Amino acid sequence: MLSRFAGETPLGRKRRARKMARELAETHPDAHCELDFTNPLELAVATILSAQTTDVRVNQVTPELFRRYRSAADYAAADREQMEALLRPTGFFRAKTNSLIRLGQALLEHHDGRIPGKLDQLVKLPGIGRKTANVILGNAFGVPGITVDTHFRRLTNRFGWVDEQDEVKIESLVADLIEKRDWTMLSHRVIFHGRRVCHSRTPACGACTLKAMCPSFGTGPTEAAPAARLLKGPRARELAVAAGVDPALVPAVAVLAPEEP
Numbered sequence: 001m002l003s004r005f006a007g008e009t010p011l012g013r014k015r016r017a018r019k020m021a022r023e024l025a026e027t028h029p030d031a032h033c034e035l036d037f038t039n040p041l042e043l044a045v046a047t048i049l050s051a052q053t054t055d056v057r058v059n060q061v062t063p064e065l066f067r068r069y070r071s072a073a074d075y076a077a078a079d080r081e082q083m084e085a086l087l088r089p090t091g092f093f094r095a096k097t098n099s100l101i102r103l104g105q106a107l108l109e110h111h112d113g114r115i116p117g118k119l120d121q122l123v124k125l126p127g128i129g130r131k132t133a134n135v136i137l138g139n140a141f142g143v144p145g146i147t148v149d150t151h152f153r154r155l156t157n158r159f160g161w162v163d164e165q166d167e168v169k170i171e172s173l174v175a176d177l178i179e180k181r182d183w184t185m186l187s188h189r190v191i192f193h194g195r196r197v198c199h200s201r202t203p204a205c206g207a208c209t210l211k212a213m214c215p216s217f218g219t220g221p222t223e224a225a226p227a228a229r230l231l232k233g234p235r236a237r238e239l240a241v242a243a244g245v246d247p248a249l250v251p252a253v254a255v256l257a258p259e260e261p
């Protein structure tokens with residue numbers, strides 16, 4: 001950590017974390033759950049399918065899946081081969097088919113075919129870990145939840161909010177820093193920042209709106225021109241402007257380039 005942040009008190013860290021969270025809200029007004037769904041069961045299914053693949057890929061598969069399987073009973077009684085064929089593009093399709101069939105069965109057996117709205121009940125369901133449960137709670141039930149995925153883990157460490165790799169511990173440490181009502185949206189915003197700005201290999205530090213508050217500034221290029229070339233996604237030029245960088249430095253291809261999955 002840079003010396004400027006070395007002696008930071010717990011209160012100082014909390015204030016800085018909340019300021020960064022507010023900045024992220026300004027930086028990524030379009031942040032949202034990128035999985036398509038219309039009810040809690042669909043979100044649970046989409047989240048299970050999103051393991052080891054992109055949300056875009058999941059969204060290509062789910063329209064037909066949701067058309068054929070509308071209830072827990074439909075999943076419980078699914079023909080394994082037919083479902084595997086549908087899920088094949090998402091990878092690990094045999095394991096995912098297994099999870100969905102078992103999910104349908106468990107929902108019928110224990111929850112009248114409905115997705116429960118409580119963390120302790122959700123994590124007991126097949127295919128649903130803590131991360132998936134928090135996605136479901138936050139986005140389908142409006143219960144604040146922190147989703148610790150690979151981006152969230154990397155960025156909260158870079159931000160100096162945590163010094164920790166364990167997902168459950170990160171969740172609880174960030175919960176102490178950020179107000180509960182902001183947890184769900186913070187998760188989306190941090191993930192958007194990870195996909196578009198603070199990449200795993202080379203973050204766009206010189207074109208990042210958090211640069212003055214981030215102890216890891218300098219992990220990637222700090223000059224405007226090379227940093228602007230690293231921005232990605234449909235709002236790459238707006239992201240440059242927000243960071244005080246000339247948007248003309250963002251190449252056209254950046255706007256079309258796939259974001260980090």
Ligand code: SF4
Nearest residue numbers: 198203205208214216
């Ligand atoms: S300054 Fe660099 S390391 Fe820090 S959040 Fe921005 S891109 Fe990531």
